[in-house]
Amino acid sequence: MLRTLCRAGGAVLKTSQRAAPRLWATLAQQRWASRLPMNTVVLFVPQQEAWVVERMGRFHRILEPGLNLLIPILDQIRYVQSLKEIVVDIPEQSAVSLDNVTLQIDGVLYLRILDPYKASYGVEDPEYAVTQLAQTTMRSELGKLTLDKVFRERESLNLSMVHSINQASDEWGIRCLRYEIKDIQLPNRVKESMQMQVEAERRKRATVLESEGTREAAINVAEGSKQAQILASEGEKAEQINKAAGEAQAVLAKAEAQSKAIRLLSEALAEQNGNAAASLSVAEQYVSAFSNLAKESNTVLLPSNTGDVSGMVTQAMTIYSTLSKPRLKRDGIKTKTEEPIEEPPVQSASTQ
Template sequence: MLSRLSTVKASQFLRVAAAPSQLLSRSISTSTPQYALNTVINFVPQQEAWVIERMGKFHKILEPGFNVLIPVLDRIKYVQSLKEIAIEIPQQGAITLDNVQLHLDGVLYLRVIDPYKASYGVDDPEFAVTQLAQTTMRSEVGKISLDTVFKEREQLNVCIVEAINKAAEPWGLVSMRYEIRNMTMPARIQEAMQMQVEAERRKRAAILESEGQRDAAINVALGEKQSRILASEASMQEKINEAKGQASAIELQGEARRKAIDYVAAALNKQGGSNAASLVIAEQYVKAFSGLAKESNTLIVPANANDINSMVTQALTVYNQVTKAQAAATVVESVPAEPAKPSNTEN
């Protein structure tokens, strides 16, 4: 008995090793592979489910690992892969809401969640899911326009997955995701879309250029305004400073003139002041007379220009008269005015 079991186990391992490509290439199995034969002691690989029939009726589903079956009575009818698989959806035509024909193909990712339903619910799961994906894609594309197909491509994939899951639930299959791989359209539609894109880009460029020119003009105007304001403020401050400078200069000149006059007056009141004044006047007369006939040939000179003494005497006489007049005015201002006498009027 032990030798028979060892022989059966060895033959099973040889069959599994001889057909690895067949195991890997099969995604959803609807028939029994060659290596899945009832050998009494059976080892189910991980992520596989073996559907067992006893005398032609469903009996149970074998879990991964060690399992014992009754020969002749038990039969491994189906082997289902529980891995997530990818099924290529062939290219097909679809018409959008705005009557544009598109050709789309994609990839569907699904997985078996109920081996019993996948075995007895549908004859060929791959073919059924492929046809369901194609019809669902055409239905969903017909609900939206061409522009929406490109903008909401992800949402379109989600809608297709939801529709497939509702229809494939009795088959024990669940769609994980669907991806639209290629999307083609007629050449004229492509040319029209290209022209639309170019026109939109030119529009954006023109808008951006006009906005740039507007902003540049505003910046230039603001700059000129600020420049003129600053220039006017600078000119005003300059004039104020010049006026203050001239006023200060006049005040300083007047103060210097007053001090000079005070010094001259004090010097004249001293002993020998008259003689000093006569000397200064004589020097100024000689200096002024020496400058005659330098700028013009026409001269008007006094008759006694050669008599310096008489000129000095005349200048001193004028000075004395002015001094006496000032002294008399000072005395008049210092005398208080007499009050007016009341008048006696008889009634």
């Protein structure tokens, strides 16, 4: 029983598929007949409409918008064409792409009738003809593209559809203004694979961005370290230069001070009683140095005649006279011959 019902249903379906064009034509004729106005002699044609008039079954003329007069019985309004832009919904259909992926696609077609005569006598039903043409053209255009290009080149695909439809619909007096793809349905397995591909691509981008960030951070750290070392070396160099300049200035200042001191000392020695003053100064320095020996070290060198202060002063003056003889001779000053004075023997003593 079930098999019989299935066979009967399949036969009915096949019969309906074969009879679909004829059924569509019949419905179109009924639609045209239902909206045709009657010949009332005086007719007012609305704006953006064209009425095709036949006289005794033959094309006579096209009524313009406004007031028109017709002859009863002889003249008959056969077609009414709208000159407005028409929106035609293209039903969903299956198409196979270049890489053998089955797609379910639908769209919207925007039309306008440019020639009412061709639209009336060139084709039985203009909208139905354009709809079928759009479906077949879409299958043909999708067969030239891979799945990835279908999504990337939807705009170019729409333009190709418009160009192809206009080439075929020119004899029908119809102009295709534009075609838009509404929706593209993919098989579930293709959707899953595409989703996996998108996730892998995003992970790849994330990894690449993370690695680039790490590289940029390392470069920035290295550049910062390099700049820090350069600045530190420049600072050290400037410090050394400044220190050397300061030491040089200190040496020059010290040398100038010593030069001035020596000059003043030489001028003072050249004056009257200068030697006596120098002898006094040397004696004071000798005694002061001798008194500090025990403070700076545990081992002290003492002369044998420690209690003879006059002998120590005489010895210091003898050293000064010996050092000053070459200067006096260089200056041309004659001095009396002095006998050398024996230095007292020196003995070492340790202080605890």
